Amino acid sequence: MFKKILQSLSRSQTAKTETAKQVPAKNPAPAAHQARGVLNQIAQPAATPSKSQTPEELCQITPKMSKDQIKAQLKLLYRRYNRSASSLDSKIRSEADQMLTAIVTVREKNFGEI
Amino acid sequence: MAEYVGIDLGTTLSGLAYLKPDGNPEIVPNSDGERLTPSVVFFEAHEDVKLVGSAARDGGEPDRTVFQIKRYMDDPEHLVEIDGKKWTPAEISALILSKLKRDCSKIIGEIKEVVITVPANFNELARKSTIAAAEMADLKVKRLVNEPTAAAVYYAHSQGVQGRILVYDLGGGTLDVTILNVEGDNIRILTSEGARHLGGSNFDEMLLEAYAEQYRKQTGAKLFTDERHRRRVLQTTEDAKKMLSKLQRVNDTVANDKNDGIARIDLTRESFEKLIRQMLTRTVMLVEQALDSAKLKTSEIDHVVLVGGSTRIPKVKTVLEKLFGKTPKSCGNVDECVALGAAIFAKRSARIQEVCNASYGTLAMVYNARTGDEKLMNSIVIPKNTPIPCSRTQIYQTSEDNERVIEVDITQGEDEDAKFVDVIGRITLEVPPNRPKGCEIAVTFSYDENQRVRALVVDKLSGRSREVAVSYKGAGVLSEEDLKRKSAHLRTMRIE
Structure with missing residues (x-):
């Protein structure tokens, strides 16, 4: 059922650049981020924490979500940002730290303190 | 010659253990009589000597003292400059390993081959840097083993337990959670998860902020304005943290180095637990991630084992007891079991089945x-x-x-x-x-x-x-020639 077509990073970035050339964007698409050293991270984590956003907004938690959905979303985000928290890039690490704080805050609100 | 030797090259403390002829591991003390050596290096200005351990930690010259170098083992741009010479994290770590090798070999004989422990989530470059550090210290690395695996090996050996074990290893700088299965003499690792930059030193920094805040409120002045004094207060907060694992309340006095007065610090265990609560929640989430990764429920874990100095914090035990419905067990001295397990691992590695650490x-x-x-x-x-x-x-x-x-x-x-x-x-x-x-x-x-x-x-x-x-071949990885040259140079250094 699934067809897997090899797609290298350089090719996907070329495709992005070509798309960007055709449609002038208001904000230029971020180039592939070359983290220092061993880790060559493809892009910045999707959410960049902003002080004006609530922890729920940062974690994309909506009032309609069930407890199970919230739990699943927090688990997914924790896995992602715990990994980013090990980045050599201090900016990514700092953003991941803010996200982890938001994740814990939402968890405590919804499931109580440990 | 000591045949089976394990080294725990820790963020804050390092230790060396060997396997005695009776099959039991033992920690070998350093020349200062300490069972564990602080992972701190001091570059003395007046004498051509590198101090490693307690003397380095208590030296008091922050510009010439290197702490927690392990946190940078995978950062090719992290260089420590002393007197115009730039030191890589691997070179600094090599000084710590040299001290252990030189001191301990006086007691147990020549040390050639070792097993060295690393955090479960150490990446390729950090592992390579660790091996390079050992080679510079004239040590052949038989295997690298993940710290919680080593701790679990020691726990299984010393307690004779069977079944599924979850190891919660909260050290000075990192948290590792490993789940493994013990059947007879065979150990099978099921999963390992890790969090970098989450450990006891984070709690010390939080306490430091609390001290600075109280000082500001009482005197209107800053508690510290330079790194030297900040380090001193940080040591005080670490001591206070340790006291709070034994007592409900700690009273302390602090002063800055500008004669702005003395502030009285009143700390309770409750307030400390409140301070670190969110960090502990992160550790619980890592435990849950490990359980998910191994497709297990809390009820399917037979033993919860505590490793690492930070597990002395009573709240850590309480939180895990609540999560698992059983009392976590400590594997003896939580600071030593990783090195002890590494020594056992050196002999029994064939009976230990490990898993891919990443996809x-x-x-x-x-x-x-x-x-x-x-x-x-x-x-x-x-x-x-x-x-x-x-x-x-x-x-x-x-x-x-x-x-x-x-x-x-x-x-x-x-x-x-x-x-x-x-x-x-x-x-x-x-x-x-x-x-x-x-x-x-x-x-x-x-x-x-x-x-x-x-x-x-x-x-x-x-x-x-x-x-x-x-394999990573970029910046930060030394060539064979560089390694030999640096190793030869290191052998000429005075390391105390």
């Missing part, structure tokens, strides 16, 4: 024929937790007509979203011209017992192939 795969446009959806994904070839050694193959198709060069990115990470994985290498394979898109390419990853990965790309139509060892 390896490539980037692919995955097309769902049923829904018509397609998206760029991290396509995993070897999933995390696959027992090692192992080898797995996936078949992919080329994306364009007349494609001359096949590029295969090698990814590390579990997330299917390509944004949240790391590309750690690339294989390019030249193929014959004039072929339509859709030609089959086999991508095989192999993973050996030393956690090294190889990748093989085969063009099925032409039979052309290319195989590479996936």
Whole structure:
């Protein structure tokens, strides 16, 4: 059922650049981020924490979500940002730290303190 | 000569253990009479000597003292400059290892080959740097072993337990959670999860902020304005933290070095627990992640084992007891069991089945024929937790007509979203011209017992192939020549 077509990073970035050339964007698409050293991270984590956003907004938690959905979303985000928290890039690490704080805050609100 | 030797090269403390003829491991003290050596190096200005351990930690010259170098083992840009010479994290670590080797060999005889422990989530470069540090210290690394694995090996050995064990290893700088199964003499690792930058030193920094805040409120002045004084107060907060593991309340007085007065600090265990609560919640989330990764429920864990100095904090035990419904057990001295386990591991590594620490795969446009959806994904070839050694193959198709060069990115990470994985290498394979898109390419990853990965790309139509060892060869990795030169230089140094 699934067809897997090899797609290298350089090719996907070329495709992005070509798309960007055709449609002038208001904000230029971020180039592939070359983290220092061993880790060559493809892009910045999707959410960049902003002080004006609530922890729920940062974690994309909506009032309609069930407890199970919230739990699943927090688990997914924790896995992602715990990994980013090990980045050599201090900016990514700092953003991941803010996200982890938001994740814990939402968890405590919804499931109580440990 | 000591045949089986294990070294715990820790963020804050390091230790060396050896296996006695009776099969039991023992910690070997350093020349200062200490069982564990603080992982601190002091570069003395007046004498050509490098102090390692307590003397270095208590030296008081922050500009010439290096703490927690382990946190930077995978950072090729982190260099410590002393008197115009730049030291890499591997070189600093080599000084610590040299001190251990020189001191301990006076007691147990010549030390040639060792097992060194590393955090479970140490990446390729950090592992390579650790091996380089050992080689500079004239030590041959028999194996690297994950810290919680070593601790679990010691726990299983000393307690004679069987069943599923979850090891919660909260050290000075990192948290590791490992789940393993013990059956007779055989140990099978099921999963390991880790969090960098989460450990006792984070709690010390939080207490330091609390001290500074109280000082500001009482005197209107800053508690510290330079690194030297900040270090002194940090040591005080670490002592207060340790006291709060034994007492409910600690009273302390602090002053800055500008004669702005003395402030009285009143700390309760309750307020400290409140301060670190969110960090502890993060540790619980890592435990849950490990359980999910091993597809286990809390009720399926037979023993919860505490490792690392920070597990002395009573709240850590309370939180885990609440989560698992059973009292966590400590494996004796929580600071020593990693080194002790490494010494046992040196002899029994053949009986210990380890797993891949991360998933390896490539980037692919995955097309769902049923829904018509397609998206760029991290396509995993070897999933995390696959027992090692192992080898797995996936078949992919080329994306364009007349494609001359096949590029295969090698990814590390579990997330299917390509944004949240790391590309750690690339294989390019030249193929014959004039072929339509859709030609089959086999991508095989192999993973050996030393956690090294190889990748093989085969063009099925032409039979052309290319195989590479996936290894970091960029900045921060020393050549053989450099290693030999630095090792020779290190042997001439006075290290106390």
